[in-house]
Amino acid sequence: MATTTATAPVKYWSGGKSPFNVEYGKLMMWYFLMSDAFTFGAFLIAYGTTRFATNGWPDPNKVFKSYPFASESANAPLVFVSIMTFILIISSVTMVLAVHAGHKMDKKGVVKNLILTIIGGLAFLGCQAWEWTHLHHEGAWWGQNPFPNADGTVATTNFTNFFFTITGFHGFHVFSGVVINVVMLIMTLNDKFEKRGHYLMIEKAGLYWHFVDLVWVFVFTCFYLI
Amino acid sequence: MEHNSAAIAEHGHSDDGAVKEIWKVTLILSVLTIIELVLGFWMMGMPDGALRYSIKGSIVILMLAKAFYIVGYFMHLKHEVRNLIMTIVVPLLLFIWFIVAFLYEGNSYKNLKNTYNSYYKERTSQQQETKEETKEEKGEEPKKSDAAE
Known part of the structure; x- marks a missing residue:
């Protein structure tokens, strides 16, 4: 910590102190997230490797070009997915605000921001459900790919396989994040944290939620932009 | 091993400063996303080449910058003890x-x-049949566009 080094450096490893200066649960959450990062990393790298090993690849701008209530011929690439991205960023912000309210023991603030976060998560899941349904109607699913490569040649099913597996795995994380946040909301409303004297549990849920947002940053870039 | 929860909960931020930082980071993340999108629109339909690859490279750099802000500020890692930062970052x-x-x-x-x-x-x-061509084969709404390729 830069702020404390001006005085005598703290000796974290000489005993009598917690070397990481966080509680057990939060440290374990960090390690879980690290292992989860490797899982997602492995998925995305497998996708990248396959893409590098294949002649031609579908153009994401031709695949993801629709949005809800649009006509068949709608051509609006990147529009819908950027809305999804902003939904997730905003829900991440409300989560930080919930954690911050927890530091101040501000129950009302925690409840308000948790509800907003849950709404954001549900909105994201709704968007994803719509997108999957739309693609499925166009004939895309695991093992079937109606989209030609960018150069017009026949594409493999790798594109749809990776897309549905990785966004599905991410969507599952969003779903479990929403469930965790709902549990946190119920616990807050039941004054569990008031009795405990701290809202550290919200911080752990927050770490998980931010991780979900973080993964989306990578998924969004790898599948929709590049 | 002594740490009470109150000491952990307090990370040495003043109230206003912390909220200000949250909004600042939100703004940075939004701006980075918008730049990414602008680059994405720019390279649409661009043929493969040095320019397209460098745009893709810039998008990856922006992605890493976003990851840094989310992990560093939203997940608060930047303000944790150095020991903790190292156990997370080094394996990555x-x-x-x-x-x-x-x-x-x-x-x-x-x-x-x-x-x-x-x-x-x-x-x-091999070229993939486009939708229009399949429709013409089936005899549904024949198009005027020349099918001779």
Whole structure:
């Protein structure tokens, strides 16, 4: 910590102190997230490797070009997915605000921001459900790919396989994040944290939620932009 | 091993400063996303080449910047004890090898296939029937566009 080094450096490893200066649960959450990062990393790298090993690849701008209530011929690439991205960023912000309210023991603030976060998560899941349904109607699913490569040649099913597996795995994380946040909301409303004297549990849920947002940053870039 | 929860909960931020920082980071993340989108629109339909690859590279750099802000500020890692930062960040350095090695491998596999497997090369250069052509075959709403290719 830069702020404390001006005085005598703290000796974290000489005993009598917690070397990481966080509680057990939060440290374990960090390690879980690290292992989860490797899982997602492995998925995305497998996708990248396959893409590098294949002649031609579908153009994401031709695949993801629709949005809800649009006509068949709608051509609006990147529009819908950027809305999804902003939904997730905003829900991440409300989560930080919930954690911050927890530091101040501000129950009302925690409840308000948790509800907003849950709404954001549900909105994201709704968007994803719509997108999957739309693609499925166009004939895309695991093992079937109606989209030609960018150069017009026949594409493999790798594109749809990776897309549905990785966004599905991410969507599952969003779903479990929403469930965790709902549990946190119920616990807050039941004054569990008031009795405990701290809202550290919200911080752990927050770490998980931010991780979900973080993964989306990578998924969004790898599948929709590049 | 002594740490009480109150000391952990307090990370040495003043109230206003912390909220200000949250909104600042939100703004940065939004701006980075918008730049990414602008770059994405710019390279639409652009032929493969040095420019397109450098745009893709810039998007990846922006992605890493966003990751830094989310992990550093939203997940608060930047303000944790150095020991904790190191146990998280150092193992993740494995990704550098992971990405470089596997993408290189994939690319090399493609080149080998294209050099030595002429069947693969022929098969992957077949044009896919477009939707209009299939419709014409079925006799549904024949289009005026020349089908002679």
